[in-house]
Amino acid sequence: MSSEQPWYLTTAAPPGIVQMLLFGVRPTCLDGASLHGVWTPPHTGAHVFRPRVLRVDAELEDARTHPVRRKAGEVITLSEEAELVLHAPALRAWPGHDPVPDLALVLTHAAHCLPVEKAAVLFESGLQRRLLTRRGAEQILASLPQRIRRPLSRIRADAESGTETIVRWWMESRHFPVRPQVLFPDRRRRMDLLVGRSWVIECDSREFHDDPLSYDADRARDLYLASRGYRVTRLSWEQVFLRWKETQTMLLAILRRGEHLDRPRT
Structure with missing residues (x-):
């Protein structure tokens, strides 16, 4: 497929990756995590990276890429209409010959790029699916700046879905009492989240x-x-990823009544 890399195109090639490679970039962050088998939240644009170079290819400019930047903790971009989200790692060369970088680099990019709760979704999915070890996660976190590392230190290995991670993260950040994967009274099944004593x-x-x-x-x-x-x-899934602001408002209305702090009414 390429004069620079020993790749051969087959029918098993994931959709979209071929076009990325032709542009001279490789998938990372959300797109790279998905190719590793990690559950990923919905997103627009393709997250890609390449080493630092002195020259920007005209083809890549035409693709309307933009680098990821942060300002006051929020991810901002140079163009809202960009099709590619171009990550900018401090690399002088590709980290290997594989067109999809290893999961550690993918998650490092995600931690720098995404809001903390969405980065946590990737980490927790990787842990729960045993694509990532706890030690591997700790090594990634240790390499991150403190402002990113600190909130991500709350990641767990027992979250069974990205929706569960998002809801739990939101409640924890507002200091509501929430516990994941609590056993049912029959001790044969588990609740996704137990809020307070009875919700x-x-x-x-x-x-x-x-x-x-x-x-x-x-x-x-x-x-x-x-x-x-x-x-x-x-x-x-739709309430959490498509109508999350509306859902948060209703969850807060329930939490402010304080009924979740009561014992179950048997």
Whole structure:
């Protein structure tokens, strides 16, 4: 495929990666994590990187790339319409011959690029799927600036979905009492999140819900918890990733009533 790299194009090549390689860039951050099998939240644009060079290819300029920058902790870009998000690591050469860099570099880029809760989604998915070890995660965190490393030190290995990570992270950042993966009273199953003493939040991880067996099992879980005196709220993928601000407002309204601090009413 390339005169510089020993790659051969096959039908198994992931969609989109070929165009990136033709541009002279490689996937990283959200796109690289997805290729490693990490669960990733929805995003626009393709996150790519390349070593520092003196010359910018005309083709790459035409692609309307922009480097990632941070200002007051927020990610800003040079162009809202850019198709590629160009990460700028301090590298003089490619880190290896593989068109997809190793997961440690991908997550390092993600930590610098993404809001902390979305970077946490990638780390926690990698840990939960055993694509990343706890020691490996700690080594990545140790290499980050303190302003990024400190909040990410809360990552866990038992989050079962990106929606669960986002909701838990939001509650923890506002100092609401929340515990993940608490055992049911029957001790055979686990709650996604237990808020206070009696409010259970179940987080759907699927964008589309077309499995009748899962639907039935979810409702059976909800009914069992309600019978034991718990309040149960089920949040969909869409509520967390497409309508998150609206969802936060409603969650806050419930939390401010303080009913989650009561014991389950059996």
